[in-house]
Amino acid sequence: MYKYDDYDQQLVDERIEQFRDQVNRRLSGELSEEEFRPLRLMNGVYLQLHAYMLRVAIPYGTMNSAQMRQFAYIARNYDKGYGHFTTRQNIQFNWPKLVDLPDILTELSKVQMHAIQTSGNCIRNTTTDQYAGASFDELEDPRPWCEIIRQWSTMHPEFTYLPRKFKMAVTGAPNDRAAVAIHDIGLRIRRDEQGELGFEVMVGGGLGRTPMIGKTICEFLPKEDLLSYLEAILRVYNQFGRRDNKYKARIKILVHEIGAEKFAELVEKEWEEIRDSALHLPAEEIEEISAHFTPPPFDVLPALSSSFSEKVGQDEKFAYWVQNNVREHKQQGYAIVNISLKPIGGIPGDISHAQMDVVADLADQFSFGEIRSTHEQNLVLAHVKRDDLYAVWLKLDEYGLATPNSGLITDLIACPGLDYCALANSRSIPLAQRISERFGELDRQHEIGKVQVKISGCINACTHHHVGHIGILGVDKKGQEFYQITLGGRADENAKIGKIVGAGLSTDEVVDAVETLINTYLGLRESKEETFLDAFNRVGETPFKEALYGAR
Amino acid sequence: MTKQVITANRLDDGLAVFFDTHANWSASITEAAVVEKGEEADTLLATASNADNQLIVVGPYLIDVDQQGGKITPVRYREQIRTLGPSVRPDLGYQAK
Numbered sequence: 320m321y322k323y324d325d326y327d328q329q330l331v332d333e334r335i336e337q338f339r340d341q342v343n344r345r346l347s348g349e350l351s352e353e354e355f356r357p358l359r360l361m362n363g364v365y366l367q368l369h370a371y372m373l374r375v376a377i378p379y380g381t382m383n384s385a386q387m388r389q390f391a392y393i394a395r396n397y398d399k400g401y402g403h404f405t406t407r408q409n410i411q412f413n414w415p416k417l418v419d420l421p422d423i424l425t426e427l428s429k430v431q432m433h434a435i436q437t438s439g440n441c442i443r444n445t446t447t448d449q450y451a452g453a454s455f456d457e458l459e460d461p462r463p464w465c466e467i468i469r470q471w472s473t474m475h476p477e478f479t480y481l482p483r484k485f486k487m488a489v490t491g492a493p494n495d496r497a498a499v500a501i502h503d504i505g506l507r508i509r510r511d512e513q514g515e516l517g518f519e520v521m522v523g524g525g526l527g528r529t530p531m532i533g534k535t536i537c538e539f540l541p542k543e544d545l546l547s548y549l550e551a552i553l554r555v556y557n558q559f560g561r562r563d564n565k566y567k568a569r570i571k572i573l574v575h576e577i578g579a580e581k582f583a584e585l586v587e588k589e590w591e592e593i594r595d596s597a598l599h600l601p602a603e604e605i606e607e608i609s610a611h612f613t614p615p616p617f618d619v620l621p622a623l624s625s626s627f628s629e630k631v632g633q634d635e636k637f638a639y640w641v642q643n644n645v646r647e648h649k650q651q652g653y654a655i656v657n658i659s660l661k662p663i664g665g666i667p668g669d670i671s672h673a674q675m676d677v678v679a680d681l682a683d684q685f686s687f688g689e690i691r692s693t694h695e696q697n698l699v700l701a702h703v704k705r706d707d708l709y710a711v712w713l714k715l716d717e718y719g720l721a722t723p724n725s726g727l728i729t730d731l732i733a734c735p736g737l738d739y740c741a742l743a744n745s746r747s748i749p750l751a752q753r754i755s756e757r758f759g760e761l762d763r764q765h766e767i768g769k770v771q772v773k774i775s776g777c778i779n780a781c782t783h784h785h786v787g788h789i790g791i792l793g794v795d796k797k798g799q800e801f802y803q804i805t806l807g808g809r810a811d812e813n814a815k816i817g818k819i820v821g822a823g824l825s826t827d828e829v830v831d832a833v834e835t836l837i838n839t840y841l842g843l844r845e846s847k848e849e850t851f852l853d854a855f856n857r858v859g860e861t862p863f864k865e866a867l868y869g870a871r
Numbered sequence: 872m873t874k875q876v877i878t879a880n881r882l883d884d885g886l887a888v889f890f891d892t893h894a895n896w897s898a899s900i901t902e903a904a905v906v907e908k909g910e911e912a913d914t915l916l917a918t919a920s921n922a923d924n925q926l927i928v929v930g931p932y933l934i935d936v937d938q939q940g941g942k943i944t945p946v947r948y949r950e951q952i953r954t955l956g957p958s959v960r961p962d963l964g965y966q967a968k
């Protein structure tokens with residue numbers, strides 16, 4: 320993992336003291352709320368319905384056990400005993416007091432964490448594949464690149480006041496688990512004909528009011544040119560992005576309005592000027608950063624573990640969990656463990672301080688002290704010996720962290736919605752809970768197979784509902800909570816925006832509607848292997864629409 | 872005849888609060904000063920937003936309420952949630968007490 324150098328630490332510590340001073344000046348009246356608000360937002364402090372909210376950045380979703388324990392400590396001592404993992408791989412605390420926030424940030428800085436650039440019109444935390452460095456389909460670990468981007472973009476003087484927020488994602492594997500196509504910039508590591516590794520660069524993805532899939536403006540960018548090319552994109556955006564209208568300010572609108580080709584031309588022109596500047600990345604520098612992400616000291620293990628096979632044979636519950644939540648690892652004898660934060664009927668992404676501590680302990684004991692957060696609001700232990708899986712499972716199960724539903728219908732993604740969020744139209748969490756309960760029975764989930772349900776409480780689309788296989792958007796209809804369903808979206812390497820199927824549904828109708836959709840799928844699929852999404856793509860929306868609304 | 876009360880979030884801890892009949896901020900909507908929408912409400916909002924109050928709360932605004940007997944209930948569901956706490960965590964927020 321990357322470790323702060325003295326410069327990083329000093330920078331973070333100075334920011335906290337600055338913020339402490341700003342909080343004091345707000346409390347004493349020296350700063351008005353108008354003056355203070357942008358300052359607190361720059362430090363990740365929002366004001367929500369019930370309280371302040373602190374968003375802490377987890378760079379590219381990788382954290383160590385000490386950091387996780389510190390989250391537990393903060394949850395216990397400054398919050399109400401829990402935290403919430405988000406689709407941007409970050410963590411949010413829902414109840415911090417403003418007067419405590421400088422101290423909370425100090426606690427975070429002790430474990431090299433902060434909340435800088437988790438809000439505002441700047442470059443946000445770069446997200447990536449939660450299986451980075453562990454998955455067998457990966458061409459290269461994307462995290463050194465995320466770190467290079469982090470260092471370049473942190474407090475970048477030119478890009479602190481962009482027209483709007485800016486989000487990037489990187490995948491190192493052809494199977495895109497980082498949803499790169501719906502980010503302002505999506506980077507996909509790939510090989511050229513000579514076998515060299517570089518980046519495919521996509522721009523202008525994003526959801527919200529105007530959902531768009533990113534467009535490739537460079538098929539293959541040599542690695543050493545990454546920063547100069549990104550800088551060129553940001554410069555073009557900074558210059559031409561619309562500042563007159565908040566809803567048209569994201570880069571997706573610019574790319575859409577002038578066209579990807581024209582946009583690419585502008586970038587090329589800008590790039591030519593700076594390509595050989597200080598932004599050019601020498602191989603030594605790339606290596607230096609990569610050294611922080613070398614594979615952990617794996618043991619040499621046999622391909623088969625007899626103790627593991629034995630346990631799978633003996634314990635059906637364990638076997639189910641292995642089948643659903645454990646993935647292949649590139650290192651023989653190891654496995655990737657998905658920790659579900661989606662207990663049946665629970666709150667997606669929420670985790671108690673006790674659970675955080677347990678995950679930290681398990682990471683220390685069994686996974687080189689490292690933990691990942693996922694954009695599906697779950698956690699991952701990336702490097703667990705197959706021999707240790709049973710022990711890990713026992714502990715997870717004891718703490719309610721072993722729900723065997725990774726990728727299944729109850730692995731729902733939901734935003735805080737109207738239960739917490741000041742921008743919400745409708746609640747998301749209760750709907751997620753009801754769907755989870757409706758489909759909670761394990762055999763039924765298995766029968767249904769892989770399907771992603773994503774629920775946003777308003778059009779900001781924080782859960783990426785547009786690209787959920789089943790997307791649900793909360794709307795306000797004359798003061799009532801209503802839900803609009805989209806179908807057929809996907810966030811993977813074949814990303815696509817889902818289609819709205821029809822009129823909004825009431826709170827009472829919407830869970831039944833999801834069940835109707837699922838039953839329709841079960842009735843028309845050609846085999847068990849045909850997933851919901853495959854079936855939808857084969858037959859189109861009509862059968863689903865008819866099932867929901869009748870043949871009108 | 873629309874009834875209104877003034878709500879805001881308290882500056883130091885962010886909790887939802889309501890402007891009461893003694894021109895203080897209360898954690899309970901039952902103590903809120905209920906006023907008639909229009910001039911009366913606007914006058915009270917001006918007081919609730921003055922410099923002194925800016926040191927106590929953030930962003931005072933008017934909300935519509937129903938008043939029945941001694942009970943004051945916000946009309947919008949969003950505001951009802953603010954008077955109670957997250958609907959999914961009955962153990963948290965004002966409803967927990």
Ligand code: HEM
Pocket residue numbers: 365367372404405406407411483484501502524525526527528569733734735739740741742779780781782783
């Ligand atoms: C609770 C306080 C939150 C506030 C005030 C908030 C606000 C917003 C706003 C205004 C946007 C739209 C930006 C735009 O299109 O220009 C947005 C987008 C987004 N938010 Fe949030 N959000 C919150 C919580 C969350 C949470 C909990 C998550 C993760 C579960 C999240 C993840 C995202 C993502 C991924 C997007 C980008 C969607 C896109 O591509 O357009 N946010 N948020």
Ligand code: SF4
Pocket residue numbers: 734735736737740741742743744775776777778779780781782
């Ligand atoms: S989608 Fe809307 S309701 Fe949900 S967290 Fe984002 S801004 Fe809030």
